[in-house]
Amino acid sequence: MARLDDLTRPPGRPPRLLYGGDYNPEQWPEETWAEDARLMRAAGVTSVTLGVFSWSRIEPTPGAREFGWLDRVMDLMHAHGVGVVLATPTSSPPPWLGRLHPETLPRDEDGRTEWWGSRQHFSHSSEAYRRHAAAITEDLAARYAHHPALTMWHINNEYCTYDWGDGAARTFRSWLKDRHGTLDALNTAWGTDFWGQRYGDWDEVLPPRRAHYLKNPAHVLDFRRYTSDLLLECYRAERDIVRRHTPHLPVTTNFMPFWSGQDGWAWAAEEDVVSVDVYPDPRDPAAGAYNAMIGDLTRSEAGGRPWMVMEQAAGAVNWRTVNHPKPYGLNRLWALQSVARGADAVHYFQWRQSRQGAETFHSAMLGHAGERGRVFRETVRIGEDLAVLGPHVAGSRVTTEIALLHDWNSWWADPGDGALSTRVDHAELVRAWHRALWDAHLPASFAHPHHDLSGHRLVLVPHLHLLDDPAIENLLAYVRGGGTLVCGFLTGIADRDGRVRPGGMDARLRELLGIDLLQEWWPLDEGEHADCGTFRGTLWSEELTPAPGAETVAAYRGGELDGRPAILRTGRAWYVSTLLEPAALSGLLASVAREAGVVPVLDALPEGVEAVRRGDLLFLLHHGGEPVTVPLPGRHRDLLTGTVTEGAVKLDRFGVAVLEEAP
Template identity: 45%
Template sequence: MYLFGGDYNPEQWSDQVRAEDLALMRAAGVNLVTVGVFAWSRLEPEPGRYHLGWLDRVLDDLHAAGVGVALATPSASPPPWFTVAHPDALAQRRDGVRLVHGSRDTYCVNAPAYRQASEAIAQQLARRYAGHPAVRLWHVHNEYGTWCFCDHCAEAFRGWLRERHGGLDALNDAWTTAFWSQEYTDWAQVLPPRATQYLGNPAHELDYRRFVSDSMLTAYTRQRDLIKAEAPDAVVTTNFVLGGWVPVDHARWAAEVDLVAIDHYPSGLDTAVAESAWAADLARGWSRAAGHGGRWLLMEHAPAHVTEGGVQRRKPPGLLERLALGHIARGSAGALYFQWRASAGGAEQWHTALVGHGGPDSRIFREAAALGAVLAALPEPAAQAGPQAEVAVWFDEQCWWAVQAAHLPAPVDYEAAVRRCHDLLRRRGYAVDVVPPGADLSGYRVLVVPAAYLVDDASAAKLARFAHEGGQLLVTYLSGLVDANAGVRLGGYPGALRELLGLVVEEFDPLPPGRLQVLNAAWSEAAVARGWTEWLSAPGAEVTARYPDGRPAATSRATGTGSARYLSCELDDAGLADWLGAACADAGVPPVVPGLPDGVEAVRADGLLWVFDAAGLLLVVDELRVLRGELAECVVLGRLEHLQGELVQALEALPVDLETVVRAAVGLQQHQVGSGQVLHGEQEVDQGDAPQ
């Protein structure tokens, strides 16, 4: 059973509203709600006085209604009594300003009082509800990611540095503190990277971010272990929030949760599908690398617009289903939303919900109920999400942090560079995994490593081994330059990958905005360089593209039974897609379903082939039924489910295989839209309302 529901905050509502909620949840097919995320002040109104009777009734009522619970610990938002009693546990900004109560996440994760209080409330909940039949999942905290630079953090940071580096001499060497007279002679001199007059030390910044991640991970595991002590078989997780501001190494954390869970809020309608595919493949990669089989959970996303982030447009009809099922097809165990019922007040009162301020008579609720019915009709999800793709994109959050801290001659957005490669491959029809440095690379035939500024020794050896053992390794500009301490690898760029690639980058030459260089490329007729470019020589590699002045722009070097390719510039979409596609072709990797028209995407998972177009889910094909020749029953979901007869007729005299079935179905769809209408379930929806 796929999970469906979202955050539920019964402490905000009357008994009458809660009774209505139960009826609406049953009607919509909701089977899981997250309870208690921000209920600390209600659960513990005074220090040590716990008020849990109301939660007893909520859990009992949900269980009676057939709705499971992800029971949360409320440590993300300490109540006012705590912050008044422990002002030293309030977070301190980089500039020394101590934050005050009045929002959420106003705590220092290293403050002893905060640790003690957050663990105490977690233990109370675990002892009381470990055996409650409603509880299917434990949700620790919410969106770990709070920064603090206070004295508690300074003391803990020094201890963390001792464990990582040993003595002060090793720390000074790792951080190159001889630059600008920064050498430390006593541990008391070492502070968090607080506000300074000018540029900070990138190594200092990088280590502090690692420290913050580890500090929060310790806080999570302490609560997790308290829950496991009462309920050893409990499934315990926390919701990962994505973003460049988040000081969490999610690949490392993934090994400490029982189920990788993420929150995902796309930045805009135009990019929502691409961003959702990226987030899903990222979560699946973390899960698989951590030994969880690739299964993960979409813990939060929005029914429509969120609270902040510029102009928030409504999601057009069908996009709610399209995004949710896109996550399901890419391995999610369900689709959960923030939140079930829109809050009447508070900071996020205008964040959309499944039940809006006007009640359930709304397009959003009707679409949500329809989604619940679709999820209920799907086969049980397998324990592992698969199959593994043959193409992967390398993504390292610590590399991302290092690029953010670096003072480069031009701004580089590491995450955007990786996401762009992922999206271009996806749009070309390829199945793509996103892999962290700790992932098992066996089974991949193509590995794309974009802008990998930081490459440690283990990763460098791993990438070389991948190419030597037959893989097609694709490396782009800015890669291999620094080691694990953000120190430059001397001897010539690209540092750790120089010998593998058979080239030397001598200079960086970022182009000003608007300036372009058309390449002479063997793999593309229209590759245009922009942004970052480099001057290089390639004594040990074949040149596959040149700048207009004849300099090498891209290279390829055979190594073992594979190859290592290098691209020294940022390319336009067409040129970059051609470079990626040429490597896939050389590796013998086809698209999931070759020959699909632009805008139609196929995703294979759990014995099903999901096909999406601009209007949403087109069809879901059962691969086993196709193999058996059961064409009249092979389409199990989607807008074409009721056209089985026409599909069987269209397949007469054609070979019966999955690709032929899908192409025939897409052909039927194109015939249906000839009049300008798109079939959507049992209704017709004008093309103007279709998600873009």
């Protein structure tokens, strides 16, 4: 099976990092294309994504095929040494498809049609959509299978469509029959006797449309699973077509960063290259940690192999309330941060900034200011850096001894509006725990709760509301095998259907974590804190009765929970019943990691400096606005500058050093 390594480490040629972005030449007069090719070469661009939104240009009327313009662009890219990641254009069907086949248009939970005029306006369950998508994919693959510019396939774009329409209702029922078998089993799994909603006929089962009051969480959970699976069917159908024509080329589709709609583990298993779009907010002081988390998650989905940044912004985006540009140097910092965390390909949306359409003010590698503009100058500099790093970095791995467990099923199972606190946000809890490790300079990966965990000294469970029996047995076996486990609050309170387990938490987990009885959950209001002695807890607290022999590491002080354990441990298993404030959480995880034999990449780093090892190289990335000096043992050579230093390295604002040991 083809991998990204095949493109970045070609036989007989030096290893390289891919660099480029989405190229949409159909938006521009043809005389612009040669200028684009010239500037791409000047910027060190080696790869572009073509055709993402080109369906209506290739097939302007049903059955027509106009490939001439794309032929000329493919030839132009090849002539300038730029490889093409060719997209199937199926994320944005042409208006004629919706007009002639209104069943291809999705409906929202109120039954309203989502019309053409934007993008992602397709129903994943529509046979007409799938038929037309397959036809254009077939012809695209047949035409360009042997084109020398073609290096990779990109299927669709940011799969994110939901559909509550009648067609989706039919396929949802079919999916449920495959999962549950019988209506009795479905009624049991969903607990439909609550509120008297027991189903007596399959035709009564609908997507979870607008309801008078709260929806059934188990119904919603299965609908989220179904949607991810149906979209994955669409991806597989197109992937299999292009693979048949080009079995030697890798295939990908781009994930949105830490998005709840797709089961990333299931999808990544179907990709040759795992790719992601990532757009940190330049005004967010924690944006560097967020970018690091997306890199760690994507690398983990790729099984530790190199991965691809498919989209990021060279400057401002256009979809926040206020869209700030990136100060000079920040774009380069975040691009190289992704490389540090395992990326072998760095792409942007997009190459040339659009002058028309909904994303006119979304930045690009070549902005409205043109080649004299600051953004393009930085584009050139990043290209130079990646060209230098490629032979040293491409194909190498990032190794870690800490795993954070994450599962989309658990995310989907969070009860939402019917919960004790709508302030408990799965994504934010995962981000908080990863940020705590980032602050402690402890590299980490992500893992599914079914994965083999034995290669990690420390496993963290920030927030897995739902844990099925195999996952629980996996955690028990991990600790029995000598691993250290830290679980956050609400871990394992529900089974695979979202049903709360007897005792409020699985009995096996309670025994492992030293909990005799979970008396009550005590959510905390915004601004409310729980005094835990040396630190404060936020968001949540719990009334726990510890089991005999369990150690109360920290206790609540005052109020109803006075003296109750806030943090418990039994041997190598820890339970944290509140969200510690950032510095305290970082300190706790660093202490547990140290006890488990995991140490930071470097000690005593200046504030804002991130240290990551990839292969034999040490990346130092400075997220602050003022110069700093980083103490280092021994002599090192910075690959980016060729400078040899001894004892310390100076980093300017947003500075990066990529160091190898020097004699």
